[in-house]
Amino acid sequence: AQSVTQLGSHVSVSEGALVLLRCNYSSSVPPYLFWYVQYPNQGLQLLLKYTSAATLVKGINGFEAEFKKSETSFHLTKPSAHMSDAAEYFCAVSEVPGGKLIFGQGTELSVKP
Amino acid sequence: ETGVTQSPTHLIKTRGQQVTLRCSSQSGHNTVSWYQQALGQGPQFIFQYYREEENGRGNFPPRFSGLQFPNYSSELNVNALELDDSALYLCASSQLADKETQYFGPGTRLLVL
Numbered sequence: 001a002q003s004v005t006q007l008g009s010h011v012s013v014s015e016g017a018l019v020l021l022r023c024n025y026s027s028s029v030p031p032y033l034f035w036y037v038q039y040p041n042q043g044l045q046l047l048l049k050y051t052s053a054a055t056l057v058k059g060i061n062g063f064e065a066e067f068k069k070s071e072t073s074f075h076l077t078k079p080s081a082h083m084s085d086a087a088e089y090f091c092a093v094s095e096v097p098g099g100k101l102i103f104g105q106g107t108e109l110s111v112k113p
Numbered sequence: 114e115t116g117v118t119q120s121p122t123h124l125i126k127t128r129g130q131q132v133t134l135r136c137s138s139q140s141g142h143n144t145v146s147w148y149q150q151a152l153g154q155g156p157q158f159i160f161q162y163y164r165e166e167e168n169g170r171g172n173f174p175p176r177f178s179g180l181q182f183p184n185y186s187s188e189l190n191v192n193a194l195e196l197d198d199s200a201l202y203l204c205a206s207s208q209l210a211d212k213e214t215q216y217f218g219p220g221t222r223l224l225v226l
Contacts, residue, residue, distance in 0.1 A: 004155075032213050043115070043203055044156070044217040051213050090155050098144055098212035100169055101205075103155030 002027050004091050006104035014112045019063075019078040021107045023091030026072060033074045034092040034101065035065055044090065050074060051097070061085070086111045117142075117206055117218035125224045131192045134221045136204035138185040143208065144168070145187045146215060147179060150201040162187060199225045 007022040025031055032051050036044040048059025055067040065076045074091060088108050092101040116139035126132050138145055144163045148156035158171035162181035176192040185206070191198055201222050205215035 036217070041222075043117075043119075043219040044205075045115075046214060046216070049213060092155075094213075098207045098215070100146065100158040100161060100171065101148075101156070101215060102158070105155050106153075 002031075002093050002095060002102045004093050004102055004104035006089075006091050006107050008107055009105060010108045010110070012110040012112060013081045015083055016080050019076070019081045019085065019109065021076040021089050021091075021109065023065075023074045023076065023104060024072055025074060025091070025093045027093055027095060029095050032094045032097060033065075033067060034094075035059065035063070035074075035076050036090045036092060036103075038088045038090065038106075040087075047076070047089075081109075081111045083111050083113065085109060115216035115218065117204060117216050119202075119204055119218040119221050121221060122219070123222045123224075125226065126194050127226050128194055128196060130194050130225075131190065132194060132223060134189040134191075134202050134204075134223070136187045136189070136206075136218055138187070138204075138206035139208070139216075140185060141208045141210075142185055142206035142216070144206060144212070145181055145185075146205045146207075147187075147189045148203045148205065149173070149198075150203060150220070151197075152200070156203055159189070194225045196225050199223060 035047040091104045146161040147159040150156040160170040181187040201220045205217045
């Protein structure tokens with residue numbers, strides 16, 4: 001069965017510091033992997049997706065993620081945090097394109113001035 | 114802006130009542146999925162519709178039902194509401210040309226008293 005584990009329900013960084021949000025998945029088939037961001041009282045916005053092309057995926061707002069099959073990981077990074085990055089981040093996996101998404105529990109990112 | 118709209122934005126119901134939530138997708142988005150997001154949790158897959166037919170269902174009881182219409186709109190109906198149904202309900206749509214990507218609406222927040 002598919003599952004997603006996000007390590008750390010809350011991450012706090014200083015403005016300008018590296019952002020690293022961790023995601024590990026399990027899937028019986030090559031996965032499709034996604035990172036979504038959710039601002040308070042809003043829906044989910046797609047940051048980036050991995051669909052078996054390049055293992056390093058670049059997304060919006062300076063975020064990127066690297067698919068590592070051997071580690072079953074898809075960690076999200078951003079070199080320099082901005083105050084506007086404060087939000088909830090969700091990692092998700094699906095086994096078929098457009099199929100049901102299995103989400104992690106989410107990681108709340110706080111950015112300190 | 115994902116082009117996916119949901120109505121109403123907020124709703125208060127009492128236990129035992131029935132509710133209908135609505136979603137409108139972009140033209141050409143012939144797949145729609147519904148998710149339930151309880152407070153502090155990741156979204157959970159309820160079901161998916163493709164060309165007006167149910168195309169997969171998560172672990173939700175039959176009192177959760179849906180409809181998809183030819184004009185790219187859809188409904189989520191919940192009968193016999195329970196207190197635990199209080200959540201943010203999200204719909205997401207996708208198109209064949211980019212079927213891996215699900216675009217989410219802003220959600221409907223349902224409170225059951």
